[in-house]
Amino acid sequence: MADIPAPDLPFRPAGLVNRLVASARFQALCARVPGLRGVARREGAALFDLMQGFVQSQMLMALVELRILHLLADGPATAAALAPRCNVPPERLQILLQAGAAMRLLKRRGDRFALARRGTALLTVPGLQDMVRHHDVLYRDLADPVAFIRGDTTTELADFWPYVFGAKGAMDPAQTARYSRLMAESQSLVAAEALAHLSLKGTRKLLDVGGGTGVFIRAVRARYPKLQLALFDLPDVVAQAALPADIARHGGSFRTDPLPQGADVISLVRVLYDHSDDTVRALLAKAFAALPPAGRVLIIEPMSGGTRPDPQTDVYFSVYTLAMQTGKTRSAARIAELLREAGFDEISKEHADRPFITCVLTASKPQPAG
C-alpha cells in the first residue's frame, strides 16, 4: 500500500459544516452535548461499518457456504454441536456464529445460536443465496480497488455472464444454465416489485425482450391472465424457457435481428444495464420500430440515483456493471435521455419502494400528429 499523506495542519476542508466537523473544539463539544453526542456516535458507527463492509460480506459468504443458516433452521445449536457438521474447529466456528449474531442473521441464547428473522429472510428471498455465492468472482475483481477503478485490471466478471457477448458466438449450455438459474431466481422478486408499481390494464400484447427463461412473463400472466404474451431472447436461452404453449417464443439477437412486431408493450427487464450506450441506442430504436403508435416500452432495472446518489445502486450495481466491463448502471434521467433520442415521449418514472431490487420507467411511442 502507498503511504497516505497526512492532511496539512491546520486541516481546513471546504464548506462550513466540514470545517466544523474537523475542528477539535467542535468534536469536544459533541462529546459533551447529549443530542450532538448521539449524532457523533451514529456517524462514527456508520464510518466503522463502511470500513468493515468487506469483512461482513465475507463472513456472510462463510455462513452461506457452510450452510449454517440451514443447519440452524432445524433449531438452536452450540458451536460445539455444529462444528463437526461444518468441518470447522469449534473455537473458530464460535467466532463466525458470534459475528453472524452481531450481524443479526443469528441470535445468541446463552451458548446456543438460533436463526434470527434476518437469517430466515436470507434463506427465503429467491436467489439471494446464489447471489451471495457468486460474489467470490466480484470480490476477486475488487482485490486491488485502485487498479480496478483505474481500469488497469482484467475482470473475471466480464467472462461470467457469457450472454452479454453470447450473440457473437456459440454458448456453453452449462454456462447458459448457470446464469439463467441465477437470473430466474432473482427475477421473481424483480417482477413482483415492478408489477406492484405498474399497470398493464388496456394492454393487448406484451413482448418481453431479453426475458430470460420467462419468469417476468409468468408473473404477468398470473396478474393479467387475458394478456397475450411473447418472449424474445437468445435462442439457447429461449430453448430453456418452460412456458405455456400459447406464449410465443422468439429466439434471436437484438444486436442483429429486428424485434417481432405485434405487441403494444415491450418490456426490457434488467437488460439495458448490461450494455453500452451504443447497444442500448440500437435496441431502443428497434423497440420503437416494433411498437405501434401509442405503444409503450417498460424499462425495469436498478437505476442510479443520479444527482441523489443511492446507497445501494450507486455502490453495488454501479461497481458490478463496471466489473462486467460492458454495461453501466444508469440513472432514470439518463435512460430517459436515451428513450427520447429513440423517439419515445411521455416518459415517467414509477414509484420505487426498493430501488436496489428495481426501478420502473415507462415511455410511449407518439401518435402521428392529426
Ligand SMILES: C[S@@+](CC[C@H](N)C(=O)[O-])C[C@H]1O[C@@H](n2cnc3c(N)ncnc32)[C@H](O)[C@@H]1O
Ligand atoms: C440480465 S439478464 C435479464 C433476464 C431477465 N429479463 C431477468 O430480469 O431476469 C439479460 C438477458 O438479456 C438477454 N440477452 C443478452 N444479449 C442478448 C441479445 N443480443 N439478444 C437477445 N437477448 C439478449 C440474455 O440472454 C438475458 O436473458
